[in-house]
Amino acid sequence: QVTFEEISASDFFYRNRDIAGFTNPSRAIFAAIRELVENSLDAAESLKIPPDIYVRLSFEGEASKETQIYKLRVEDNGIGVPPRHIPSAFGQVLFGSKYKLKQQRGTFGLGGKMAILYGQITTHQPACIMSSNGMSRIYMYKLMIDIQKNRPLILDRKVLLNKEQWRGTIVEFCLEGDYLRAMPKILDYFKQTAMVNPYANLTFVDPKGRLYKFTSVTKDMPKPPKETLPHPYGVDVELLQRLIHITPYKNMPEFLINHFHRVGEKTAQKFLTFSNISPSKNPKKLSHEEIVRLMHMLKKFKEFLPPDASCLSPLGEELLKVGIVKELKPEFVAVHQRRPATYAGHPFIIEVGIAYGGEIPKRSAFLIYRFANRIPLLYDEASDVSVRVINDMNWRRYKAAPDMPIAILVHICSTKVPYKTVGKEFIADRPEVRKEIGNGLREVARQLQHFLTRREHVDRERKR
Amino acid sequence: QVTFEEISASDFFYRNRDIAGFTNPSRAIFAAIRELVENSLDAAESLKIPPDIYVRLSFEGEASKETQIYKLRVEDNGIGVPPRHIPSAFGQVLFGSKYKLKQQRGTFGLGGKMAILYGQITTHQPACIMSSNGMSRIYMYKLMIDIQKNRPLILDRKVLLNKEQWRGTIVEFCLEGDYLRAMPKILDYFKQTAMVNPYANLTFVDPKGRLYKFTSVTKDMPKPPKETLPHPYGVDVELLQRLIHITPYKNMPEFLINHFHRVGEKTAQKFLTFSNISPSKNPKKLSHEEIVRLMHMLKKFKEFLPPDASCLSPLGEELLKVGIVKELKPEFVAVHQRRPATYAGHPFIIEVGIAYGGEIPKRSAFLIYRFANRIPLLYDEASDVSVRVINDMNWRRYKAAPDMPIAILVHICSTKVPYKTVGKEFIADRPEVRKEIGNGLREVARQLQHFLTRREHVDRERKR
Numbered sequence: 059q060v061t062f063e064e065i066s067a068s069d070f071f072y073r074n075r076d077i078a079g080f081t082n083p084s085r086a087i088f089a090a091i092r093e094l095v096e097n098s099l100d101a102a103e104s105l106k107i108p109p110d111i112y113v114r115l116s117f118e119g120e121a122s123k124e125t126q127i128y129k130l131r132v133e134d135n136g137i138g139v140p141p142r143h144i145p146s147a148f149g150q151v152l153f154g155s156k157y158k159l160k161q162q163r164g165t166f167g168l169g170g171k172m173a174i175l176y177g178q179i180t181t182h183q184p185a186c187i188m189s190s191n192g193m194s195r196i197y198m199y200k201l202m203i204d205i206q207k208n209r210p211l212i213l214d215r216k217v218l219l220n221k222e223q224w225r226g227t228i229v230e231f232c233l234e235g236d237y238l239r240a241m242p243k244i245l246d247y248f249k250q251t252a253m254v255n256p257y258a259n260l261t262f263v264d265p266k267g268r269l270y271k272f273t274s275v276t277k278d279m280p281k282p283p284k285e286t287l288p289h290p291y292g293v294d295v296e297l298l299q300r301l302i303h304i305t306p307y308k309n310m311p312e313f314l315i316n317h318f319h320r321v322g323e324k325t326a327q328k329f330l331t332f333s334n335i336s337p338s339k340n341p342k343k344l345s346h347e348e349i350v351r352l353m354h355m356l357k358k359f360k361e362f363l364p365p366d367a368s369c370l371s372p373l374g375e376e377l378l379k380v381g382i383v384k385e386l387k388p389e390f391v392a393v394h395q396r397r398p399a400t401y402a403g404h405p406f407i408i409e410v411g412i413a414y415g416g417e418i419p420k421r422s423a424f425l426i427y428r429f430a431n432r433i434p435l436l437y438d439e440a441s442d443v444s445v446r447v448i449n450d451m452n453w454r455r456y457k458a459a460p461d462m463p464i465a466i467l468v469h470i471c472s473t474k475v476p477y478k479t480v481g482k483e484f485i486a487d488r489p490e491v492r493k494e495i496g497n498g499l500r501e502v503a504r505q506l507q508h509f510l511t512r513r514e515h516v517d518r519e520r521k522r
Numbered sequence: 523q524v525t526f527e528e529i530s531a532s533d534f535f536y537r538n539r540d541i542a543g544f545t546n547p548s549r550a551i552f553a554a555i556r557e558l559v560e561n562s563l564d565a566a567e568s569l570k571i572p573p574d575i576y577v578r579l580s581f582e583g584e585a586s587k588e589t590q591i592y593k594l595r596v597e598d599n600g601i602g603v604p605p606r607h608i609p610s611a612f613g614q615v616l617f618g619s620k621y622k623l624k625q626q627r628g629t630f631g632l633g634g635k636m637a638i639l640y641g642q643i644t645t646h647q648p649a650c651i652m653s654s655n656g657m658s659r660i661y662m663y664k665l666m667i668d669i670q671k672n673r674p675l676i677l678d679r680k681v682l683l684n685k686e687q688w689r690g691t692i693v694e695f696c697l698e699g700d701y702l703r704a705m706p707k708i709l710d711y712f713k714q715t716a717m718v719n720p721y722a723n724l725t726f727v728d729p730k731g732r733l734y735k736f737t738s739v740t741k742d743m744p745k746p747p748k749e750t751l752p753h754p755y756g757v758d759v760e761l762l763q764r765l766i767h768i769t770p771y772k773n774m775p776e777f778l779i780n781h782f783h784r785v786g787e788k789t790a791q792k793f794l795t796f797s798n799i800s801p802s803k804n805p806k807k808l809s810h811e812e813i814v815r816l817m818h819m820l821k822k823f824k825e826f827l828p829p830d831a832s833c834l835s836p837l838g839e840e841l842l843k844v845g846i847v848k849e850l851k852p853e854f855v856a857v858h859q860r861r862p863a864t865y866a867g868h869p870f871i872i873e874v875g876i877a878y879g880g881e882i883p884k885r886s887a888f889l890i891y892r893f894a895n896r897i898p899l900l901y902d903e904a905s906d907v908s909v910r911v912i913n914d915m916n917w918r919r920y921k922a923a924p925d926m927p928i929a930i931l932v933h934i935c936s937t938k939v940p941y942k943t944v945g946k947e948f949i950a951d952r953p954e955v956r957k958e959i960g961n962g963l964r965e966v967a968r969q970l971q972h973f974l975t976r977r978e979h980v981d982r983e984r985k986r
């Protein structure tokens with residue numbers, strides 16, 4: 059007998075938590091830490107202040123032969139969460155503040171909840187959230203997730219006086235994991251996060267009580283991104299329908315100018331002439347066929363301006379260099395930032411770096427660092443588009459070889475990073491992204507080639 | 523100003539449809555066809571009858587420079603969908619009949635809806651579903667998906683007399699795509715589906731009117747899988763709580779025997795003694811701590827029987843051989859089915875095959891066929907665990923090399939295939955799965971080695 063059922067979004071991600079990155083006890087600890095740290099970085103940057111993030115993983119007890127119970131606590135100086143939203147922000151899957159066209163680390167409305175959910179299903183303990191916007195009150199919630207109904211279960215709620223005007227968020231919960239196996243990746247994550255966020259202060263106290271401090275090396279923060287409008291080249295019928303539904307504008311030029319990215323009066327009029335749409339048409343009166351035709355025309359019209367980068371916040375060549383030099387102390391480093399490009403209407407910028415010698419270890423393959431929206435990507439390297447580009451390049455023509463002490467860094471920032479997986483493990487092989495990475499790497503590879511050639515000359519001179 | 527919002531599951535997969543496999547116009551046509559064909563195969567097999575599936579992709583009009591509008595129609599002789607469930611089955615994301623512990627192709631409750639959603643956002647046309655269980659009525663629905671609310675919008679509903687006692691389902695909708703680029707993969711998909719489902723009749727009519735017929739070569743179908751209970755080694759607190767919530771049993775032995783896989787009276791008593799839990803304890807009276815302790819004990823107890831394969835339906839070595847021989851006509855073929863194994867409490871079986879010569883092309887790399895629950899996997903080969911195992915093997919000791927005309931086939935069947943992505947593109951690198959694939963491949967590689975050695979001898983003899 060075939061029976062049908064519906065499941066909630068939290069039930070879906072509970073059943074398929076490996077798809078969200080919570081694959082096994084060691085990976086789960088890594089995933090929980092990275093999701094919370096990324097939330098904290100976003101929270102501080104939204105206030106345009108240098109992040110101060112304190113992470114403590116403390117040992118709570120044995121669980122099985124290879125796993126232990128830990129308590130994870132992440133504290134930040136960010137913008138905080140308004141009390142009325144705390145239960146949903148941490149207890150309802152597909153709820154958040156990052157469903158906007160703006161570069162942020164968060165994007166799915168899922169990460170923090172997955173960490174809390176994983177802790178809950180391995181320890182049956184509630185999560186404790188404390189938050190304040192720096193005003194007179196601190197709000198404390200103890201909550202669990204009703205996984206079948208996808209809603210928070212509030213076990214306790216307290217309002218405390220904020221005597222020291224503290225601002226930020228503290229998230230604390232227990233989870234079962236294998237820290238020993240996760241440790242190298244977790245330390246790597248902190249090191250690489252510090253590398254591309256050199257304005258952030260990160261502190262990590264591990265279960266043995268060891269203190270890892272990553273102190274900021276600069277007060278300069280990249281210019282923060284602004285929220286933007288969808289680009290005409292990225293439209294589909296659903297998007298058009300939603301815009302038509304909410305628009306207060308009763309004619310086509312105003313509809314285009316106010317709902318699309320970089321469409322001015324002139325461009326709007328040119329477009330309406332090109333697509334033979336009457337400017338006085340009320341968008342709400344467009345028929346089904348006219349909406350589909352509008353979509354095709356928006357993609358066909360060649361004179362829309364390419365996206366500008368105001369919704370993006372790249373590191374910049376200076377900051378990128380600082381991070382590489384601090385981490386690898388190389389003999390040579392070259393960095394390059396590409397111009398903004400788009401894929402499927404989403405703007406993105408590729409930044410690359412290449413470094414030689416110094417503290418870079420000599421191994422059988424290049425040391426590759428991958429970043430997306432200033433998040434280090436530490437798993438599934440072989441599947442990532444950057445690694446495919448690197449492997450497809452003819453490095454010999456640049457006098458470089460994988461067994462040299464060479465490190466390669468690729469950073470993509472976008473309003474929508476083309477992650478292949480919900481666990482944000484690697485970047486999909488999109489042709490536009492692949493092309494930009496290839497062009498960026500060839501540029502810095504050329505600079506490396508000059509350095510290696512000069513070095514070769516100097517060595518030859520020295521031998522005579 | 524930070525604003526918070528919640529989004530529905532359909533909105534999530536609309537925004538992230540590339541994560542569900544609908545990445546670009548050519549991939550989308552492939553994904554739509556495969557999702558519907560897999561639904562039809564499941565539907566016929568649930569009735570234990572050989573599937574008859576008819577797929578037609580017809581040209582409807584131009585869309586852009588590289589894409590066209592197509593109408594996709596998939597018709598099958600399966601079990602049909604009960605009329606009261608048709609709207610949700612095709613119009614509500616995370617709704618379906620496959621949220622069970624049984625081997626099926628479907629698992630997420632998402633695939634058919636994603637295809638319809640993609641068609642809707644590119645053409646603004648409704649989907650038409652017709653279905654009957656072979657009784658007196660055929661039910662026809664015209665529907666679209668309310669993506670923001672995740673519910674079907676029924677535009678039309680008809681009840682027709684089923685004069686010819688037809689049984690099955692017809693799904694028809696329009697979508698924009700790039701068939702020219704998708705064609706090789708789509709034809710590959712049909713060929714490989716026929717290879718591992720040799721009891722199925724598949725017909726495909728492409729936009730040019732060309733007919734591709736894949737006629738079944740056998741009436742024998744593998745023994746159908748039975749639904750099973752969760753295995754003790756796969757428990758977490760949420761699962762235990764749900765079982766405790768629904769259980770009618772008031773003591774621990776009956777709770778264990780009736781809710782877990784292959785736990786009999788003796789094993790239950792042994793386990794309760796081992797874990798020092800009183801048999802008379804009412805499961806509904808277990809405290810939080812006791813539930814967590816029960817979970818740890820269930821994982822620690824070494825005497826639970828391994829899963830049996832009644833919930834699985836492997837091809838079997840005979841059928842696997844038939845499929846390989848029919849497709850590749852090789853000079854040599856070896857197949858091997860591994861015993862059932864588990865990962866995270868989920869039973870799985872690995873079946874492998876290796877073939878040499880015949881119509882296998884000579885190329886720079888092995889020809890690799892990957893299958894999961896009798897679904898061909900055609901993308902992201904490099905990321906798949908089977909390809910990693912193949913690349914890590916020392917083929918020279920088996921006298922084999924990638925530039926020989928060798929084809930390798932790996933099939934995993936499980937109650938929960940460890941897909942890495944929602945788009946079911948490749949299998950995650952799980953240690954238990956990797957181990958089984960490695961053992962299976964070494965077994966058939968040895969047989970290939972014997973064949974190649976004998977052939978070498980024969981050639982040498984002939985030369986004298």
Ligand SMILES: Nc1ncnc2c1ncn2[C@@H]1O[C@H](COP(=O)(O)OP(=O)(O)OP(=O)(O)O)[C@@H](O)[C@H]1O
Nearest residue numbers: 097101147154155164165166167168169170171227
């Ligand atoms: N430390 C924090 N400070 C301020 N706000 C936070 C913090 N952690 C979470 N939030 C809020 O809770 C929301 C949900 O977080 P969650 O990690 O679940 O999703 P997300 O960050 O929006 O997306 P993603 O799933 O990609 O991480 C965020 O959008 C943010 O508004």
Ligand SMILES: Nc1ncnc2c1ncn2[C@@H]1O[C@H](COP(=O)(O)OP(=O)(O)OP(=O)(O)O)[C@@H](O)[C@H]1O
Nearest residue numbers: 561565611618619628629630631632633634635691
């Ligand atoms: N051709 C069909 N015949 C019978 N039932 C069908 C058919 N197509 C879909 N269904 C029903 O609709 C449900 C939803 O299908 P859908 O493809 O969306 O999800 P699924 O097959 O359950 O999982 P997945 O997302 O992994 O494909 C199925 O579970 C099945 O019950």
Ligand SMILES: [Mg+2]
Nearest residue numbers: 097164169170
């Ligand atoms: Mg987050």
Ligand SMILES: [Mg+2]
Nearest residue numbers: 561628633634
């Ligand atoms: Mg399906």
